[in-house]
Amino acid sequence: MTNSNNSSVDIAGAAIPTGLFIDGTWRPGENDATFDVISPASGAFVASVADASVSDALDALGSADRAQASWGRTSGRERAEILRAAFDLIRQNRDVIAAVTTAEMGRPIEQSLGEVDYGGEFFRWFSEQAAHLSGDFGSSPRGDFDILTTKVPVGPSLLITPWNFPLAMGTRKIGAALAAGCTVVIKPAAQTPLTMALLVRLLAEAGVPAGVVNFVPTSDSAPQSEALMADSRLRKVSFTGSTGVGIRLLQQAAPNVLRSSMELGGNGPFLVFDDANLDAALDGAMLAKFRNGGQSCVAANRFIVQRAVADEFIARLVERTQALAVGDGATPGMDVGPLIDARQLARVQNLVDDAIAQGATVLTGGKSVPGNGHFFEPTVLVDVPPHADIANEEIFGPVAVVSVVDSDDEAIAAANDTPYGLAAFLYSDDVTRAFNATSRIEAGMIGVNRGLVSEVGAPFGGVKASGLGREGGKLGIEEYLETKYIALARL
Numbered sequence: 001m002t003n004s005n006n007s008s009v010d011i012a013g014a015a016i017p018t019g020l021f022i023d024g025t026w027r028p029g030e031n032d033a034t035f036d037v038i039s040p041a042s043g044a045f046v047a048s049v050a051d052a053s054v055s056d057a058l059d060a061l062g063s064a065d066r067a068q069a070s071w072g073r074t075s076g077r078e079r080a081e082i083l084r085a086a087f088d089l090i091r092q093n094r095d096v097i098a099a100v101t102t103a104e105m106g107r108p109i110e111q112s113l114g115e116v117d118y119g120g121e122f123f124r125w126f127s128e129q130a131a132h133l134s135g136d137f138g139s140s141p142r143g144d145f146d147i148l149t150t151k152v153p154v155g156p157s158l159l160i161t162p163w164n165f166p167l168a169m170g171t172r173k174i175g176a177a178l179a180a181g182c183t184v185v186i187k188p189a190a191q192t193p194l195t196m197a198l199l200v201r202l203l204a205e206a207g208v209p210a211g212v213v214n215f216v217p218t219s220d221s222a223p224q225s226e227a228l229m230a231d232s233r234l235r236k237v238s239f240t241g242s243t244g245v246g247i248r249l250l251q252q253a254a255p256n257v258l259r260s261s262m263e264l265g266g267n268g269p270f271l272v273f274d275d276a277n278l279d280a281a282l283d284g285a286m287l288a289k290f291r292n293g294g295q296s297c298v299a300a301n302r303f304i305v306q307r308a309v310a311d312e313f314i315a316r317l318v319e320r321t322q323a324l325a326v327g328d329g330a331t332p333g334m335d336v337g338p339l340i341d342a343r344q345l346a347r348v349q350n351l352v353d354d355a356i357a358q359g360a361t362v363l364t365g366g367k368s369v370p371g372n373g374h375f376f377e378p379t380v381l382v383d384v385p386p387h388a389d390i391a392n393e394e395i396f397g398p399v400a401v402v403s404v405v406d407s408d409d410e411a412i413a414a415a416n417d418t419p420y421g422l423a424a425f426l427y428s429d430d431v432t433r434a435f436n437a438t439s440r441i442e443a444g445m446i447g448v449n450r451g452l453v454s455e456v457g458a459p460f461g462g463v464k465a466s467g468l469g470r471e472g473g474k475l476g477i478e479e480y481l482e483t484k485y486i487a488l489a490r491l
């Protein structure tokens with residue numbers, strides 16, 4: 001599956017490809033163009049990666065288009081076995097994949113290992129579904145003809161992934177697409193192409209035929225995806241990233257009426273009712289806020305706490321936040337790594353400074369950490385005015401904003417006061433009270449007495465400006481399938 005001018009970088013004793021992967025072959029970018037991957041923990045050079053041009057990307061789409069017919073005709077069992085083999089390879093390469101992710105995004109190695117376990121499971125899950133695709137058979141209401149429905153693959157799909165979970169955001173799409181019989185062109189985030197390059201190598205080793213999986217990292221996404229989206233050979237786009245880019249892609253999808261799945265930003269509320277078990281609520285809060293340094297679309301952005309428990313919750317949250325170990329994730333035992341780049345660091349600092357200027361109080365943290373890495377102190381803010389940007393925008397950093405409310409109604413109104421609707425969290429020991437609240441909270445996913453909702457067997461996705469469609473669970477594969485109906489005359 002590789003050619004002789006195949007190039008790679010050594011990380012944790014493994015050769016990680018640094019080329020493009022098109023039609024079953026690793027190759028350089030047009031004119032040998034490359035871009036650099038830089039460690040956000042130290043500013044050190046990690047690798048130079050092939051930079052796909054628009055023409056490289058169109059080659060990748062051509063390859064996916066040529067492979068579509070035969071891949072779409074393979075048996076579900078064959079696709080299942082390839083995905084299962086890829087799952088096994090991910091397990092065998094667990095340490096290396098985690099080391100690559102930590103090298104390019106700085107995240108604590110223990111959390112990278114957790115992502116490998118979570119991300120790999122999508123291949124097992126979709127391998128189990130690939131062999132069970134089925135349609136329906138019935139008759140017309142008048143009984144004069146038969147109704148047959150079958151499921152067919154949508155066709156060549158563009159998968160655009162973010163840097164914050166560089167493996168799992170890929171496997172969640174790739175597993176569903178391959179199980180459904182779609183070929184793919186993968187465009188990873190420029191900050192983290194190496195994790196995906198390694199995954200693509202493992203997919204080839206697992207037996208994915210040439211042309212079915214194509215990989216085109218680029219430093220300049222906009223022209224590349226514009227050209228791909230305008231090409232009628234593309235039949236589907238699945239995007240995970242910011243709402244602004246998602247809206248642009250939906251506009252580009254319109255002329256070709258492209259099937260579109262959008263996993264976009266969030267502004268997660270975390271509600272603590274006055275009957276909550278505070279030990280559990282604090283464990284959940286630490287996970288929902290500080291996992292991945294807050295750089296998660298399902299992170300808790302706003303803590304909304306009822307007055308009777310507010311003082312204790314805030315004091316204990318500050319204490320636990322101060323105990324977090326911040327540093328290069330390659331060193332075992334860190335809790336919070338760096339932010340992904342200088343731009344993101346400046347963004348978080350500006351949001352905090354703006355909140356302070358508007359009257360917010362910093363209970364701990366509040367500043368970036370001097371040095372070459374992009375570290376920000378784990379922070380807790382109170383007295384933040386509701387109109388401050390930090391209460392309305394996705395923070396994507398280790399900053400907890402806590403507000404105090406007096407009733408369930410006030411808490412739920414505050415939770416819904418956002419254009420987003422991805423994840424929400426709610427702590428209460430009264431099941432009926434909690435369940436009533438879930439019916440009123442506008443979110444695609446709600447954790448009740450749980451600080452983590454992501455799960456391969458559950459539908460992941462949002463409402464309002466947080467997106468369209470669901471990934472994982474039973475619905476994930478549907479995003480890559482068309483329903484074809486056949487009216488069969490009874491002669």
Ligand code: NAD
Nearest residue numbers: 161162163188189221222225241242245263264265266297
């Ligand atoms: P981003 O939108 O800047 O980038 C996401 C991807 O889109 C990257 O691959 C990037 O290179 C590419 N991209 C950027 N501009 C593009 C353009 N004009 N055309 C085509 N592609 C383009 O987001 P990010 O900063 O990399 O990731 C963080 C965002 O992702 C946050 O908003 C977060 O909430 C969201 N996210 C959502 C989910 C979810 O499932 N809902 C999961 C993870 C992250």
